[in-house]
Amino acid sequence: MKFNTFCIVAGSEACTGGCKWCVAAMTTARSIHRGKAKPVDERVFKMACQMAQQSGLDTARITGKGEPTLFPDQIEQFLRALQPYGFTFVEMQTHGRHLADEDFVSLEDMRKWADLGLTHVCISVVSYKSERNFQHYFAHSQSYDSYFDMAALISKLHRLRINVRLTCIMQKGDIDSAEELVKFMSWAKEVKADQVTILPVNKPEDRERNPRVYDAAMNSLLAAEQLADIRGYVEKHGVPIRTLPWGAKVFDLKGQNLCFNMCLTESPERDDSRQLIFYPPGTLGHDWQRQGAVLYELPAEATEGMELIPVRKRQGGKK
Numbered sequence: 491m492k493f494n495t496f497c498i499v500a501g502s503e504a505c506t507g508g509c510k511w512c513v514a515a516m517t518t519a520r521s522i523h524r525g526k527a528k529p530v531d532e533r534v535f536k537m538a539c540q541m542a543q544q545s546g547l548d549t550a551r552i553t554g555k556g557e558p559t560l561f562p563d564q565i566e567q568f569l570r571a572l573q574p575y576g577f578t579f580v581e582m583q584t585h586g587r588h589l590a591d592e593d594f595v596s597l598e599d600m601r602k603w604a605d606l607g608l609t610h611v612c613i614s615v616v617s618y619k620s621e622r623n624f625q626h627y628f629a630h631s632q633s634y635d636s637y638f639d640m641a642a643l644i645s646k647l648h649r650l651r652i653n654v655r656l657t658c659i660m661q662k663g664d665i666d667s668a669e670e671l672v673k674f675m676s677w678a679k680e681v682k683a684d685q686v687t688i689l690p691v692n693k694p695e696d697r698e699r700n701p702r703v704y705d706a707a708m709n710s711l712l713a714a715e716q717l718a719d720i721r722g723y724v725e726k727h728g729v730p731i732r733t734l735p736w737g738a739k740v741f742d743l744k745g746q747n748l749c750f751n752m753c754l755t756e757s758p759e760r761d762d763s764r765q766l767i768f769y770p771p772g773t774l775g776h777d778w779q780r781q782g783a784v785l786y787e788l789p790a791e792a793t794e795g796m797e798l799i800p801v802r803k804r805q806g807g808k809k
């Protein structure tokens with residue numbers, strides 16, 4: 491079986507972000523739960539790395555069903571375990587707050603991650619406006635009263651030799667037209683983001699799993715004309731430089747690297763569209779939404795006595 495991406499789920503469903511259409515809530519829970527995280531079974535993780543290598547993948551992506559940076563030690567464990575396989579790129583998806591604030595994550599953690607091979611940090615955003623990103627991600631929490639300084643965070647990561655990709659989730663009212671995308675790209679340049687990925691909010695197939703999240707996603711979906719406007723702009727002004735196997739296209743847009751992607755894509759008839767997903771403690775899956783898309787699952791009997799990992803204690807930080 492051939493895979494095109496290797497995703498590693500770190501942490502639990504715990505997240506300090508408050509997206510109403512939380513992508514993680516749309517995907518199957520599997521062994522991931524709220525609160526404490528499951529530890530990693532190194533034997534199964536080794537299987538995952540070998541399968542990714544057999545598919546010729548050069549990238550491993552650490553992501554979460556919550557916010558991975560709440561579990562910095564597990565990120566370090568993954569990076570150490572990935573080392574023998576020599577992935578050229580190791581990415582981590584995050585909302586970025588704790589890297590900026592240095593509360594759950596320290597600068598020392600980030601330095602260690604860079605030394606262990608973390609090459610890209612992908613920061614999720616919905617806008618070029620600080621206020622809108624704050625409203626979307628953090629306004630629900632009393633711990634925050636503003637958004638963080640993106641330019642300062644990118645500069646800090648650059649000093650550690652890490653590249654930053656802004657992952658912009660396009661939703662109605664924010665980046666929902668070509669005109670807004672132009673403003674977004676100009677902000678991305680200003681804060682010195684190395685790459686940009688844009689993808690529209692998606693809706694899951696199944697309302698049953700989480701009606702509140704499903705309805706929020708439906709309210710944020712871009713209309714077909716809005717998507718066509720954005721696509722038309724990118725295709726007119728961008729030079730296509732790469733098409734990824736699942737259909738995402740990478741452009742050079744006036745000197746900036748822009749990937750137009752879709753989330754939760756699937757095409758069961760095409761074997762080459764598959765993702766390999768590792769969920770702690772030891773599940774190998776190949777589809778975010780389908781519970782049945784499983785290649786191997788560590789039996790419950792084998793996980794007895796495993797100690798769960800709590801969220802890292804919040805340090806003073808820079809709030």
Ligand code: SF4
Binds near residue numbers: 506554556557614
């Ligand atoms: S940052 Fe990610 S996990 Fe957290 S609420 Fe938003 S979509 Fe969900």
